[in-house]
Amino acid sequence: MAGRVLAAVRLLRHQSSRRAFSVGESGANPLQICVVGSGPAGFYTAEKLLKRFRQAKVDIVDRLPSPFGLVRSGVAPDHPETKVVINQFTRVANSENCSYFGNVKLDEDITLTALRALYHVVVLAYGAESDRSLGIPGEGLSGVHSAREVVWWYNGHPDCVNLPLDLKSTDTAVILGQGNVALDVARILLRPVSELATTDISEHAIAALHESNIRKVYLVGRRGPVQAACTAKELREILGIQGLEVKVQQADLATTKLDHVSGLCVLLGDTLFFGRIAVNDEMKKSRSHKRVYELFCKAAASSATSSPLVSSVRQLQFVFYRSPAEILAAGSSTVTGIRLEKTTLSGDERSGQRAVGTGEFEELECGLVLKSIGYKSLPVRDLPFDHRKGVVPNVQGRVITSTESAAIEPGLYVVGWLKRGPTGIIGTNLICADETVESIVEDTQRGLIDVQSTSMMGGLGLKGLLEAQSAQFVSFKEWQIIDQKELELGQVKGKPREKIVVIQDMIKIAKDLVL
Ligand code: NAP
16 A cells, blocks of 8 residues: 555656745745754755745744754764754744744644644654663663763753763773764763863763763674674774774674675784675675774774773773673662673675574673663654654655555655654755655645645744743744853853753743843
8 A cells, every 4th residue: 555655656756846836825825834843854854845835934843942953962062063054954944934933842732733733734853852672671770871861961951961870880881782873972981071071062961071980881782893883984983082992802803704704804014905805795785884894803903912901091892793681780770780692693685684692691790881772753642653663654754644554644744763763864864854845845736735724823823822821932033042142151161052951041041031
């Protein structure tokens, strides 16, 4: 059924042009569009909608007073260049036909059903704000956190300001997963604090990092170095941390070589020579995986030749072919270690290499376990949701009631991580937004959206509804007052900004100064 919808959609896509569309422009009632979520997916979508529907009104709603989602709360503080996109999003928010409603929560301040009654089109772009779980014993122990929580903590997300992240009682942390988020978290734990102090990292985080006793971080992957989920740029960055001792076991590379890669990697001087690796399918298919593997080889070679550790040196150890089996507490309620099952790889070229447990176990001592195994989206009331995949079922951004029936929910769309799952960089959302916006254009052309309906009150209706319940929403102008305050606070400390981390403080600043 979903296939039939897809075929019809493809046909329409051929017929649709890329010119700005004029639906809803001639009459007094313009097309009213609401985008829920002000991260990259939301802003790219709003920008494209404003281009495609020249006089449509686009309102962006976010549950926080502050906009920009993952760019503000997800991107690491030592990656300021990635945050430059905020300038582009600010231009979008300041454009004539765009309005921002911050501090408005779906299901609390307004339901999805009520929103759909106010807007011709609702696009859900609220991302993935929860975590996948491992489903192993010990996940609820104190000292176990998700990487998302830690990222939100150091980035000053109001939900995680008070995260009980104890960096003093232990010198060893285990991070589960080897994606870029895992690398971000490891880098923040291991980088010299002086280098972080001049970033926009939150005050409470820098204070805790100053006092941190963490000296050793294990980055644990259930597969091998060839399959690691991180990218070469991010891996190179962490390997290059000043004064950091990096450990990669030659044995892990050898296992890969003998059993899974059929390759040979030798470092002679500064030059890396590859033998049979060239015939390995996985690396042949992906330059990125090959580069990551080469970096691990280099790291292994230099860790083999480096002098023994001085106890004060910070150390990062990559552990491969180990799957988490149990988080240990030795009779207390706090983590004391982790039990890992050794794995081997199984699979073919088409299905990819899967980690399979061998029944052999080992334990690592640690006082902190950070799960970096992927984010998870959450449903809201009255929204079709695929709980297995953790996404809203959709055909090219059109929300469908379920993958079986494939009936389209008129006027309801999805974009970003909520649409495709928690993968991809900020730029991936450009392509994703393009697809969803083109679906909206096609549906207006096909008459699937009732553009003539004059009952859609749009932003005016939303404002009235929020005011009626005394909800304190924040406009973009008001956000810019908070923004200015953060810049000023940062300037005093020699930082780009000091984030306001308490929602009520943000609102107070915005409203007091406006009055
Ligand atoms: P990710 O790239 O999907 O990595 C998830 C990691 O968790 C993988 O190593 C995966 O191993 C492991 N994992 C999943 N389930 C597991 C389980 N049950 N047991 C053990 N390990 C498990 O996710 P992410 O790191 O959260 O990143 C999300 C997206 O944001 C990615 O596309 C990433 O590139 C992007 N991002 C980019 C940057 C940047 O560009 N600087 C920074 C941060 C995030 P398997 O591979 O074996 O499944």
